[in-house]
Amino acid sequence: MLRVLIVDDEPLAHDVLAHHCRAEPDIAIVAHCLNAAEALAQLETSAVDLMFLDIRMPLFGGLDLLRGLRAPPLTIIVSAHHEHALDGFELDVVDYLVKPVSAKRFQAALGKVRRRMAERPVVGQESPDDLVLKVDRALRRFRLDEISCFEAQGNFVNAVGDWGAALATVTLKNLSELLPADRFVRIHRSYIINRDRIVEQHHDKVRLSDGRVIPIGRSYRDVRLLK
Numbered sequence: 001m002l003r004v005l006i007v008d009d010e011p012l013a014h015d016v017l018a019h020h021c022r023a024e025p026d027i028a029i030v031a032h033c034l035n036a037a038e039a040l041a042q043l044e045t046s047a048v049d050l051m052f053l054d055i056r057m058p059l060f061g062g063l064d065l066l067r068g069l070r071a072p073p074l075t076i077i078v079s080a081h082h083e084h085a086l087d088g089f090e091l092d093v094v095d096y097l098v099k100p101v102s103a104k105r106f107q108a109a110l111g112k113v114r115r116r117m118a119e120r121p122v123v124g125q126e127s128p129d130d131l132v133l134k135v136d137r138a139l140r141r142f143r144l145d146e147i148s149c150f151e152a153q154g155n156f157v158n159a160v161g162d163w164g165a166a167l168a169t170v171t172l173k174n175l176s177e178l179l180p181a182d183r184f185v186r187i188h189r190s191y192i193i194n195r196d197r198i199v200e201q202h203h204d205k206v207r208l209s210d211g212r213v214i215p216i217g218r219s220y221r222d223v224r225l226l227k
Helices: 011-022 036-045 062-068 085-090 103-118 172-178
Strands: 002-007 027-033 050-053 074-079 095-098 130-135 138-143 147-153 156-161 164-168 184-188 191-194 198-201 205-208 213-215
Touching: 002 011, 002 036, 002 103, 011 027, 011 103, 027 036, 036 050, 036 062, 050 062, 062 074, 074 103, 095 103, 103 172, 130 164, 138 164, 147 172, 172 184, 172 191, 184 213, 191 205, 191 213
Parallel strands: 002 027, 002 050, 050 074, 074 095
Antiparallel strands: 130 138, 147 156, 147 191, 156 164, 184 191, 198 205, 205 213
């Protein structure tokens, strides 16, 4: 069952999304929130798999909510405005729907959500230092301390480490939810890096111990990366 939270200050938007959700047998609406503050309180007490999120709301906006969440659920932006699409995708939202949302467009976005959930990686049970990812139709075990960074490649992630690179069938969003936050940090819509591999941090980039220079996205530049 897909547990859904709808966050929008317009009651009509809630009605439209709820109507689309009722047509899907595997969706359960956890709650309706009229602003980001209500959503934050709901997320602290409820398990949510997917959030439909408006951008322009009273108190503070949807993108501010996303930036403030340490481990946000999968999120679909639903907005009457096109101009925030880039900011949304920098925060790795699953999709960006423009109001009014048609049933066809809603189902296409849900398809993306289900693919992401099916691609979730598995953390090795023997040791929290292991990560199991699907590579070339086979499962492969990686040691986290041997990884320098992860780079998004569409619906795949390129894992880069001491052994070279491997293209894994997983999204960066799903990967970020399972990596230990004290050791790995997202610094760009396309990059997660190993904190222990950072040798220099600048305003807009970092240099890793293997010589790689990784850009820091605008939404991540206030984070202190070096411990």
